[in-house]
Structure formats: structure tokens, C-alpha cells
Amino acid sequence: MAPYSALALALLPALVAGAAIRGLDPELAPRYAPVDGKFTCLDGFKSVPFSAVNDDYCDCLDGSDEPGTSACPNGHFFCENKFFLPLRLNASMVDDGVCDCCDGSDEPAGRCTDSCYEKGHESLIDLREQVATAKKGVAGRDAYVQDAEILKTQWEKRQADLEGELEAKRAEKEAAEAKRNRLEDEQKKLKDRKAELEAAKAKLEAAAAPPPPSAGDEAAAAGDAVAGDAAEGEEAAAGAEVEGEEQSQEQGEEAKSEEDLARERMAQWIPGAMDQGGEEAAAEEEAAAEEEAQPAYEEEVQGADAAAVEEEEEQRRLEEEEQRRIEEEEYERLQHEGEEAAEMMDDEGAAAADDGQQFFPDEDGAGDGGADGGSADGADGGAGGGGGAGEEGGAAGGGAGAAQTEQPATALGKAKRLLSTVFNALTGSKGGGTGEVGELEAQIAALEKQLSALNTQLEPVRARAREAKTALSAAQSEQRGLETKLAGQYGVNDVFAPLVGQCYSAKVEKYTYEVCPFDKASQKEGHSSTSLGTWHGLEGNDSVMAFRDGQGCWQGPSRSMTVTLRCGHAEKLAKLAEPSRCEYTAELATPAACTPEDLAALEGELRARERLLSGEFDEEEAIAAAVAPEAREEL
Template structure:
């Protein structure tokens, strides 16, 4: 009989104790130790300990009824051993629906809830272990990319130094070729002056009087007539208007035609001044003069030398411009922030595509994002702007701005979130608001060692 009372007392104490601490996490158990009175956790009221978990709400914060649904602000703690613990509103306690995987929320209802925590925990553990394997592999690949980034950075720095040296060498060559071209042009000018003295004068453009006379003498009879002047000569201030018969005759003087000697001493002077009349086809006049000049061997040699130096100078100028453009482009690339260890450097000059319904999106890191429809229309969603991650993960997001204008006004823009993965690929594209895009970009260099430190929850 005595043993019966002892067992009964123990069972009664166990019942009272379990009633009082039901729905409480281990960190809150200290508030519910066996005492004569209970202080509401918010400090608002002291009640007898018998009123804890008695299905009547005494505390405003609901702390006296953690295991019942009596308090509207109450919370019930699901221990969920083998899975993730969590809180549920106390209104869901004993409502016939299993909210805790260990069925602890339905301790006094008709619901028959199996304990599914172990199965859920197994799936959770398998998922977390898979994530950890991915993280391990991602971190391994990241280290490789960091090492490659260091080598690539050094190569680009060396390339920049080489280009700058080439630029300096080309600058010296430019000065030398400019000097040689100037000298060749001076020698050509001397040869032309010697030819002028022999042929009786030059046009203002350096052309001889003879080829101009031959140009005007259309029928090659060594005479210029009014009809020939009307065909080849125009007024300087009215090129569309042809000479009249009277005007042509006036230029020829008393005779109706003019030979070379007369032309050189009369009409040639008028053409030379260039203030009233000129040859209608200036290109033809230049070509005619060049034809006569080309017959002189000294002028020919000087002309070839000047042309050779001009060609060489042009080549060097083009090479110098190309090298400086490469230097400028390389300097811009090297000025970009590629991460603390330059781990993102390998993304430069790479592009990644993803087709979403009728659109193909192309992300070119540190450059531009485009959207191309099935009909071939391509628009810019933004150009590289800056990193916009959190203080803990500065390189977690990229912002691309100033894309093509949106039909509702403003420019398109995109935010790219970088996530850890064993491959580098564009995974998803969404448009939560008009012309504002968000993208998920997976890459090993986004893997962070701090994630590994979090590990798996101790209760799993």
C-alpha cells in the first residue's frame, strides 16, 4: 500500500511538471521552475503556479499558457527532436491539425499524428549535406579561380607595360616619319619650282600653264575658242551659270581664238587670280597638271619619296592609335573591382545566356545585359554599374544601370544576385516590376567559407 502511494505521488508530480512546461523551449525553462508563484515573463503580473497551463490566460504576454490555446498572443514551442524546432501560434494547439512533426501540439485532441520528425530530418540532413558538398567543391573551384585570377592579373599588367613601351617607340617613329615626310615634301617642292622655271609658271595650286591650256583646248588644235571656254570655264561666285557668247568673247579679246602664248600673258593671269573665273572641273585641272609633272624624272623621284613617307607615316599613325586604344581599354578593365582576391577577374570578357519563354537574356559581367526577342529585336537592360552587396558580402550583388528607355519612362536596369555553385551560369531572370529585372547568377567564386561554419543545426 505504501508503494502504491509513492508511485501515485511520483506520477502526479510528473503530470503537474509536464503540464507546466509543455510548449517551452529549453532556454525558457528557467522561468517555469516549480515555485509557489509564477512571474509573467513581461513582468506585468505574479500568479499562483497552479494557474500555469490551466487553460486560462492570466498574463498579457500569454507566457502563463505556453502549452494551451487560451492566450491570443501565446506561442507553442515544437521541440521536433530530429528535425528543426520552431514556434507555432498557441491557437493551433489541440485544434485537430498536426503542426509539429513530433505531434506535441495535439496532446489532447482527437487527431492521431504520427511522429515524422526523423524522416523530415533525414531529408533535411541529406539536403544540407548536399549543400555542404556543393560548398566544399565550390570553395575548391574558387581557390583555383583565385590562383588563375592572380596569374591573369599579372599577365594583363605585363601586357599593359608592353603596350606602353610599344606606344613610346611608336611615338619616336612618328616624330621621325613626320620629319622625313616634311623633308620629302620640301624636296618635291624644289623639284616643282625647277619645273616651273622651265615651263613658264605655276597655277596657284602648283600646276603648269601648259596642261591647263591643253585642258581648255578640247579639240587639241592649239587654239582656245569661245565655245571651248563656255564648256570649261565658270564664274567663281556663280558656278551653275555658264558663260554667254559675249562673256567668252570678252575673255578671248579681239580675236575669236587664243594660242598658248596669248593665253599665258592674258587669260592665264585671270585664272591665276581666281577672283572672277575658274576651271569648272578643278579635279580635271589638277589631273592635267599632274600628268605633265609626272613626265619629269626629278619630280617623279621626289613625288615617289613624298608618297612613300606619307604612306609610312599613315601606317605608324594607325598603329599608334590602335595601341593607345588597347592601352585605354586595358586600363579600364584593370580599374574594375574584381573582388578582394580578384576572384571575379575570369568573368571579364565572358557572356552567359538563358532563354526564358520568348526572350534570350545575355549577361556579360562588367559589361552589359541584353534581352533578345524571337523576332530578333535586342534591347539593353543596363550597363555595368557597381557592386551592391551587404557589408558582410560586398560582392553578393551586381547592379547594371542606364539601359534603353522603357516605354513608361525611365531606363531599364537589372540587379544580379550571385549564388554559390559548382558551375558558372545564369540560372533565372524575373521582372518583378516594369523594366526592372532581377537575375540569379551562379558561380563558384560566390561561395563563402562563413556558410560552412554554420553547419547543420544541432537538433537535427
């Protein structure tokens, strides 16, 4: 106490002298003591008579000779504000008609009311709250220091445990992926094999399909149609003679043997099926028919040139013989190919080839039709059923035979149809799935069952592989996070470590600001978010958190944010502002910012404020209040 008392005694004369100078800061009072009746400007460049101080004329370049007027634009006015906080004003605010000092000293006497006591009482209440908060904050800070030590120990332990977990998760991922890959390879092989079998089956089916009608067949069918039209004309001309001939022919057929009738039926489908005697008989019948029809034909062409008619008949005969020769050669070729194909079949196919009913269904159909017709109308109906031109029963029988298959129009077409029937019977491509096609179908069905079972087994294996990969990725991310945490700087005694992983927000108008210490800062509006920077470090003696390199402004710098830390009993984000374009500021209250030194300073200020309001004011406290720069505010 003794040193402070001596200082007070030394400063009292200066304080008394300074008290008479309006607007003088008590801290500067010793320098305003006159020396030989003169005042030396505070910048030391000039001395003026002491009477020039506050004469409303600026003599000193630094404006120090006019502390109580507005004469110097760079001068300052000091508000004592007894019972409240001292205040320093710019000289331009002196005598401007606005009461800036709560004691009214910046304006002429009597213009302003002294409200410093009321303001001092309000500030005293606020100061007491600050002291209480600081006490809680200091206690919280001590807890933060202990928590920081525990946290770092936990991080280190988790990092060590994670090393072993990573190895296990890598092995689990590799095993799951190996099993998945093995099953997928097996699946691919089965799919490839199935595709091969399906291609082979399609190839066999294409080979077994009946060949499309050739151009020769279509031309022959057209020729037959033209010939049929000519025959109808001849029959119309012949009249009753033709009808009588048909009746004679029907009576002659009844006398024929069954062997002759069978040859005639086969001759309808297979050229050359009749023996030589049959061919001669057919030729004789054809000649007799032509002789009978000749008179009618001659009547039809009366008046025509006889030589031209004979030439036309000869040409038609030659064309018909050439067509028959071509058809016979084609039939022999197809028959030879059928025999070669039959030799390549297995015993089952050969047995099927020996069954005449499979190769010649038209004979059975004709017989059945005849039988059905005979049961209704007798022998005449049976014959008609075989030939397709009898009474009602025969017509019904012929219709049944025709319903089984549509017969080709020419002998060549009939031969192709016969060969196709033989080939289908030998290969088993119809009715039962036997032969090579049936075997392929059975193999394909078995592969489909295997694929179905494999897909059922593969799905959970794939899911497990995905889970193992995700688990490993999460563990690796956690490892990187732990490395970052352990390498971080968290202030004295790691007091800010408990703030790691925490985020604090405050809303200002339509924006929500979020600050995550040691991570990032952002500005949010609805579902959109703008980066105000990522963690840059602690600055200003660990009193400021800096965030840099945020999202760039339009034609401007990258956004940044500085957060000033202040003492508080709990974390609270406040005082959000944008003082410069794309540069944001905020204040974060936290127990981590509460220090025992700050608490002691607040308690000392509280005691002094209480003495001021109570009227108690000793010399030591007066000096302390006068010379403490942190107790002043400046406008």
C-alpha cells in the same frame, strides 16, 4: 566534454518541465519553470498564475503565455519535428486545419500523420551532398587563393611592360601620321596646281573661240535677204533682157585676165581688196546694170508719185553708204588687232601666220573646185566652180568649197571669220595641241599621272596610320583596366580575384540575367539589354555582391541587384527574383564562398542528423539541437 555534461544536467529539469507545455521552444524552457506557482511574461511586465499558460486566453502583451494556442496574435508555436528540422510558426497557424508541422503537433492529436522521419531522411541525403560540395569548394577556394596571387603578379608585370609599349606605340602613331600628312599636303598642292592649269586652259580656249555674230551682222543679213527678194522681182520683170545680159557678161569674163578674176573672188570676202581701177570697173558695171533694169522698174512703179520714189531711192542709197562705212571701220580695227596679236606669237606661230593657205582657205577651195570642175567639163566648168554658178562640173566644185565652212552673210562677218582664222593659226588652238593650250594639256596630264601614283602610295600609309591609332587606343584602354584591377578589393586573401572578367547567366521565362562580378549586371531580352547596375562592392562580410545605379524604371528608382554568395564546387547563377520593384536578387554558387568554418558546421550538422535518424541521441547533442538558432526555420 565535461562542461557540456554539466550544462545538460542543469537544463534537464527545465526540459522535462517544458516538454509538458505544447508549442514551447526548448530554448525558452528554463523561463517557463513556475516560481511560487506563477509564470512571468517574457517581456517582464506581468505575472500570471502558471495555470493561465495555454488556457486559450491571451494574458501577456507579448503573447508568451500562449505558446500552444492561437489566442495571442503575436504568439509563436514551436514544431519539434523529431528526425527533421525544427520549425517556428505564427500562432494564427495553430489549429487551423492545415498540417504545417511534419510531426502534426500544430493540430489536434490524430488529425495529421507524422512524416518527419521521411523528411529527415531526404534532408540527410541533401545534407550529405552539401558536405561533399563544401569539401570540393574549400579545395577550390584554396586554388582560387593561389590563382589570385598569380593573377595580381601578372597584372603588375603587364602594367610595367605596357608602359614601354605605350611609348613605342605613341612614336609609331606619330610617325605614321606625319608621313600621311606629308603625302596629303603634297597631294593637295598637286590638286591645286592642276586646278590652276585647267582654269588657265579654259581661259585660253574661251579667248580663241570665234566671237558670236553681232546685232549689226544679223541686221545686214536681214537687209541682204530683203534686197535679194526685190532683185528676184526685178529679174522676173526684166525677162529675156536680163538673160541676154548674163550671157554677154559670161563672154566678157572669159576675156578677163587671171589677176582680175582673183581680185573679184577676194572682193567677195574682203571689202576693199580690189584696187582703185577694179572698183571703178565694178561701179561702171553696176551702173550699166541699173540702167538696163531701169525701164522694167519704171514700168513697175507707174502711177506712183515720182518725187516719193526719188526720195525713197536717195534714202536707201545713203543707208547703204553708211553701212559700208561702218563695216570698213570695223574691219580695219579687227585687222589692226590681228597684226598686234601676230607680233606677240613665237617663231612657230609667225611662220604659220605667213602661210596664206591657212588664212584664206576659201581661195584654195575655190581653185580646187574649179580644177575639179575643169576636169569634167572644161574651162566653163572651172570658172563656174570658182564662182559657184556654172555647168554641172562648176556646181560640183562650188559645192565642195561650200562644204568646208559656212560663209558669213556680210562683209563684217567675213572679216571677223578671217581674223578668227588668223588668230587660231597663230596660237595653235586647232588641230595638233601645239602652242600654250597644248603645253597646258601636257602639264595637266603629267600632274594626273603624279596624282595617280601618289594616291597608290597614300592609301597604305593611311591604313597604317589608322592601325597605329587603333593599337595605341587599345593599349591605353588596357592600361586603365589594369589600374582598376590592381586597385580592386577581392575579399580575404583576394579569393574572388579569379572571378574578374567572368560572367554568369541564368534564364527565367523570357529574360536572361547576366552577372559579371566586379563589372556589371544586366537583363537581356533578344538583342536588347537593360542595365541592372554597375559594380558597387562586396557587402555583408564579403557574402554579397552589390550592383547599383542601373537603368531607371519608368517613374521609379534606378535598377539595382544584390547577389548572395553561397558555397558551391563551381560557379552557378540561380534563384533570380524581383522582390521589390526594380530591385533584383540572385544567388551565385562559387568555391570562393566555401570556408573551412562552414564545412565544419555542415559536418557537425550531418553527424547530428544521422544520430537522430538512427535513434541515437545523447544529452549533449540534444542540447545542441535544441539551442542552435541556425537550425530553425520560421513561418
